Amino acid sequence: MSLDFTTLPPTVQALVATIFTWxxxxxxxxxxxxxxxxDRRALDASLxxxxxVMIAASFWSLLLPAVELGSHGTLPAWLVVTVGFLLGGFFxxxxxxxxxxxxxxxxxxQAEGLxxxxxxxxxxxIAVTIHNFPEGLAIGVAFGSAAATGGVGIAxxxxxxxxxxxxxFPEGMAVSMPLRREGFSRSKSxxxxxxxxxxxxxxxxxxxxxxxxxxxxLPYALAFAAGAMIFVVIEELIPESQSGQxxxxxxxxxxxxFSLMTILDLAFG
Numbered sequence: 001m002s003l004d005f006t007t008l009p010p011t012v013q014a015l016v017a018t019i020f021t022w023x024x025x026x027x028x029x030x031x032x033x034x035x036x037x038x039d040r041r042a043l044d045a046s047l048x049x050x051x052x053v054m055i056a057a058s059f060w061s062l063l064l065p066a067v068e069l070g071s072h073g074t075l076p077a078w079l080v081v082t083v084g085f086l087l088g089g090f091f092x093x094x095x096x097x098x099x100x101x102x103x104x105x106x107x108x109x110q111a112e113g114l115x116x117x118x119x120x121x122x123x124x125x126i127a128v129t130i131h132n133f134p135e136g137l138a139i140g141v142a143f144g145s146a147a148a149t150g151g152v153g154i155a156x157x158x159x160x161x162x163x164x165x166x167x168x169f170p171e172g173m174a175v176s177m178p179l180r181r182e183g184f185s186r187s188k189s190x191x192x193x194x195x196x197x198x199x200x201x202x203x204x205x206x207x208x209x210x211x212x213x214x215x216x217x218l219p220y221a222l223a224f225a226a227g228a229m230i231f232v233v234i235e236e237l238i239p240e241s242q243s244g245q246x247x248x249x250x251x252x253x254x255x256x257x258f259s260l261m262t263i264l265d266l267a268f269g
Contacts, residue, residue, distance in 0.1 A: 006151065006154055009147075010140075010143045010144045010146070010147035010148075010208045010212055011140075011143075011144075011205050011208045011209055011212070013143045013147075013157070013208070014139055014140040014143040014144070014204035014205055014207065014208040015201055015204060015205050017139050017143065017157070017158070017161040017204065018136050018139055018140070018161075018200040018201040018203070018204040019201055020161065020165055021135070021136075021139070021161060021164050021165040021168050021197065021200055022168075022194070022197040022198065022200050022201060024165040024166070024168045024169050024172070025132075025168040025169070025171060025172040025193070025194055025196065025197035025200075026172060026190075026193075026194035026197075027169060027172065028168060028169035028170060028171060028172025028173045028176075028193070029172035029173065029175060029176040029189070029190045029193025029194045030172070030176075030190055030193075030194075031172070031173050031176070031177070032173075032176040032177060032179075032180050032186050032189045032190050032193065033186050033190065036177075036180055036181070037177060037180070037181060038173055038177045040244050040245075040246065041244075041246045041249050043170070043173070043174060043177075043244075044241045044242075044244050044246040044247075044249055044250040044253070045241075045246070045249045045250060045252070045253035046170030046171075046173065046174065046253065047170065047174065047237050047240050047241035047250060047253070048237075048238075048241040048249070048250035048251060048252070048253030048254040048257065049167060049170065049253040049254065049256055049257035050167035050170060050171060050237055050257060051233045051237040051238050051241060051253075051254045051257065052253065052254035052255060052256060052257025052258035052259070052260075052261065053163050053164070053166065053167040053257040053258070053260065053261045054135075054164075054167065054229050054230075054232065054233050054237070054257075055230070055233055055254075055257075055258055056163070056257070056258040056259075056260075056261030056262050056265070057138065057160050057163050057164065057229065057261050057265070058138075058225075058226040058229045058230050058233075059226070060156075060261065060262060060265035060266065061138070061142055061156055061157070061159065061160040061163075061265055062138060062141070062142070062160075062222045062223065062225050062226035062229075063081060063085070063222070063223060063226045065145060065153060065156070065219075065222055066080070066081045066084065066218075066219040066220075066222035066223040066226070067081055067219075069145075069149075069218050069219040069222070070219035073216070073219070077219070080219045080220060080223070081219060081223045082223075083220065083223070084219065084220035084221065084222065084223025084224045084226075084227065085223040085224070085226055085227035085230075086227060087220070087223075087224050087227065088134070088223065088224035088225060088226060088227025088228035088229075088230075088231070089227040089228065089230065089231040090227075091224070091227075091228060092130075092134065092227075092228045092231040092232065092235075093231065095130055095133075096112060096113065096130070096231075096235065097112070097113060097114075098113055098114055099113045099114070099126060099130060100112070100113035100114055100115070100116035100118055100123060100126065101113055101123050101124075101126040101127035101130060102120060102123035102124050102126075102127055103124075103127050103236055103239075103240060104124065104127075104174060104178065104240045105240060105243050105244075108120045108123070111123050120182070121178075121179055121182050121184065121192070124175065124178060124179070125175060125179075125192050125195065125196055127236070128171065128174070128175050128196040129195075129196050129197075129198070129199055130232075131171075131232045131236055131237075132168075132171075132196060132197050132199050132200050132203075133199045133200070133203045133228075134203070134225060134228030134229045134231075134232060135164050135168075135200055135203070135229065136199060136200030136201060136202065136203025136204040136207070137203040137204065137206065137207040137224075137225050137228060138160065138164070138207070138225040138226070138228075138229055139157065139160060139161055139164065139200070139203075139204045139207070140203060140204035140205060140206060140207025140208035140209075140211075141207040141208065141210075141211055141221045141222055141224075141225045142156065142157035142160050142161075142222075142225075143157045143204070143208050144207060144208035144209070144210070144211035144212050144218075144221075145157070145211055145218050145221070145222060147208075147212060148211060148212060148215050148218055149218075155268055156265060158268070159264040159265045159268045160265070162264055163260070163261040163264050163265070166260070167257065168197060171196070171197075172193050172194060172196075172197070173193070175192060175193040175196050176189040176190055176192070176193030176194075177189070179192055179193065207221065207225065238254075241253070241254070
């Protein structure tokens with residue numbers, strides 16, 4: 001007897017979806033077994049691609065549904081979406097200020113968050129882990145929203161999962177490859193590379209559970225996830241992709257990523 005994915009509880013759907021995105025991150029991290037380094041042009045293109053996917057996902061899969069749901073409430077939809085969006089960005093800003101981490105290509109003295117004696121490699125891993133949390137949250141909120149609206153939007157939640165999974169592949173490489181350059185063994189580089197996405201399942205279950213508890217918070221939750229993802233894009237992905245000598249390649253990657261996510265959401269969502 002086959003199991004219909006759409007009949008599963010939304011928290012289970014979200015968990016399964018983010019286990020998949022986590023697995024794709026592991027596949028990307030496993031590239032370290034094949035080569036020691038990655039061409040900077042390819043890395044910049046990958047980071048730009050990830051940014052494009054996240055921007056498109058934030059709009060098509062999160063903000064647009066938030067506007068539609070918010071239009072049926074007592075408050076103006078623009079107010080609901082704006083409040084949720086800003087809260088998501090401010091929440092990531094709070095994490096950014098409190099949790100010690102270091103972005104790619106920056107010297108150790110430019111680590112952000114509270115002062116710490118953690119190693120550079122650990123700070124790099126934490127930075128990507130913070131980045132992955134809103135991705136898991138977004139998937140969970142999308143599945144929770146679909147369930148709360150009688151299954152409307154389930155295809156969009158699946159499209160969002162596929163889009164995030166695709167951009168998780170280069171993210172896995174973006175962690176494991178620098179660790180290998182720092183002198184870590186291939187196995188340790190892979191381990192920490194895939195570990196950066198371990199928060200996605202936790203974030204997804206949390207997001208799905210929260211929106212299932214109260215339907216009125218749905219538009220806020222969708223906009224919140226979008227704000228968190230856009231914060232990551234602007235604060236991390238775009239600066240990192242543009243910091244090398246391949247800004248045009250990174251920008252092209254962003255356009256391709258945005259286009260691909262748009263196709264996924266509009267054609268299949």
